[in-house]
Amino acid sequence: MKTAILLENVTKAYKGKRAVDGLSLSVEAGTVLALLGPNGAGKTTTISMILGLQQPTSGTVKLLGGDPRDPRIKSRIGAMLQDVSVIDNLKVGETIDLFRSYYAHPLPLEQLLLISGLESAKDKMATSLSGGQQRRLGFALAAASDPEILFLDEPTVGMDVTSRQLFWDTIRAMAARGKTVVLTTHYLEEADSLADRILVINQGKIIADGTPSEIKANATGRVISFTAGASVTTESLLSLPGVADLEWNGRRVKLYSGDTDRLIRVLIESRVDMRDIEIQSGGLEDAFQSLVQNAAVS
Template identity: 75%
Template structure:
């Protein structure tokens, strides 16, 4: 598949800190990719370089085959960044129309108001919107030019449940039409449900890259969870075969294992006090935490 985004040997240094470290990454057209990582991992810096907002200290960045700063490339992309700013003195509909005027083939105003759930606010001053409404306005502005590549940096922060659901429905519809979408989010359940591919960055380097299913299965294996009796201890659980991690929440315990069948047999044979037993694959959040801990 043709690459919509190509980073080759990219590094970014601020004074004595290397925010991105020799990163090579190719993102195919028509895919949804989630860039995940702890705060300060280099995600936002990477997105900023892809957008042409910052130049790499070394390496090359290609966006839709060209220079991210080229106006012909910019006409084909949209971005919703973390920092929300509105233009004073303009209504919601006027703000959207202003951004529509920047593009050759903009999406209709009514459509943008609908997918951002701002139809009732179209005649309000943009500066009077709540934080969540301003995020939704930012989404409308990012979509204004019907972009081939859409960047979403922590997009649903401050959105209510209804707006968040509409937002992801719209993103999935765009992905279904072959758009390339790159997102960062701390809501890992959202990344798990919408992304084709997960790229985990830590200390400016890629530490994992695969489908959500691959990331989860390779990192966490299976999880046996149960409510433990008072005699059950972490030390006893760690001595069981195949146990890789133990997490407690009150008396509810999650035991991570690369062989859940063997673990269950050992728990039963060891006569551990337990009830409400469940066996399931580790979630993306479990995998993410394990990856970051292993890398540090």
Template identity: 70%
Template sequence: MKPVIQLDHVTKQFKGKTAVDDLSLTIQEGEIVALLGPNGAGKTTTVSMTLGLQQPSSGTIRLLGGSPQDRGVKDRFGAMLQDVNVIDGLKVGETIDLFRSYYSKPLTLDHLLEVSGLKEERSKMASSLSGGQKRRLNFALALAGDPSVLFLDEPTVGMDVTSRHLFWETIRAMAGRGRTIILTTHYIEEADAIADRVVVINQGKLIADGTPAEIKATTNGRTLSFTAGPGVTEETLRSVLGISDAVWNGRRVKLTSTDTDCLIFAIVQNKLDVKDIEIQSGGLEDAFQSLVLGQAGSFEYTGDDKR
């Protein structure tokens, strides 16, 4: 394998605020890399700089051995970004053909319509598509030049289940042909299923880098979930169980602990009004939360990183 993306001590500042802080990262040919982080972590800024859409305040970025702004480099990568825009007055097929004309060795129109699931919409005006269909059109445009490197920023937002299945099927096939995929997503279960490697950043800094299994191994905790009765409150959990980091979703409560057996014993011993108890080993999302909480103390993860 050879490196296709190299970030060397990259920093990006906006009006005195640091969005990306001394970030160094190397991505090899053929890898599927999930870039994860909480809201405002710097994911989108990192992708934008790697694409040449923004310039780093300091540090260097190499893409496919050259500058992201080089015409020859641009011919070899594709990008599907968060913002969905279409060109007024053009049909779906015409829009894809326009983007195909920008590349030296484009994929065929029929192939792009098929992998994006837009064959039946070929003659429709692009502006008349639904939100999910516009996301699929953006996917077709990102693939138009048969890219060696593909950037996907929150790619499946707005897609239905069938569209998501076709999308990930296409991504796996591309990776099988040696293409490099970099994706950001707030659907962490998708990252766990598709990625060879997970990179976690927070506050603009790299805080974890490894396979999904290696990232999940960073937390030894298991989760204990239950439905709390009306008499169970956050104060109850703090005083009886010594738990202060419970996650509430309505009356459903999730606790993370290295010893869930002790938690169950305390629940029974104190006759807490709970039901539907479930215990699960920590997954990628639990490891992600543990990593970010361990660095920052608290976070709000919405997948809407605009920095």
């Protein structure tokens, strides 16, 4: 397989603080890669460096085997950034056509309108579109070059459920055609259902890397939840061995733990006032939570 993206020991520091810290990564062509992490984890900075918008403080970045700033490389990629990229006083169709003119072999306008679900909005002013529609226009622009690698920074923020569904279908179709897709997301469901490979980033470092099922299996994201009696406090629960973190929802409490089997024994032995006990092996969301929390503790 060909390597689409290669990062070697990449660091980006702002005023002494490391947004990205010694990150190495190799992505094979044809992969759908999701970068997952809390706000400020370094996802956007990483993407910006892969795209050549920012230069790493140290380390090397190779995109399609070359320098991301090389126009020949740029003509083979497409990107949707977090900014809403519409231009004033141009219609949707005109905006897409303008973008198509930048490439030697663009996709046809009709196809771009179709995959972004904007056929009926073609003659509307781009600035008059709703937030979700503007995001979809951004996607049409990213796809205009029929790119080998598509970068999507938080693509579905602001999209409604239907838009998101259409969007996911489009990404899957592109992946099926052998395109490489790199996306950052807050929606774990999105990463879970789209990606072949998930990279969990926190504080500028990779803390987990694998397929969605590997991430779920390896992570210590197990949860015990119960309705707590009046005597139960945050302090008393956190003092128990094996409680990584907890979350209240009314009197309902969720305990995150690496070993729920041991924790349930501890809870019972400590005579904690509990009703309606549930033990979950954890979805990706819980896996993600516990990964980020464990990384923060260690």
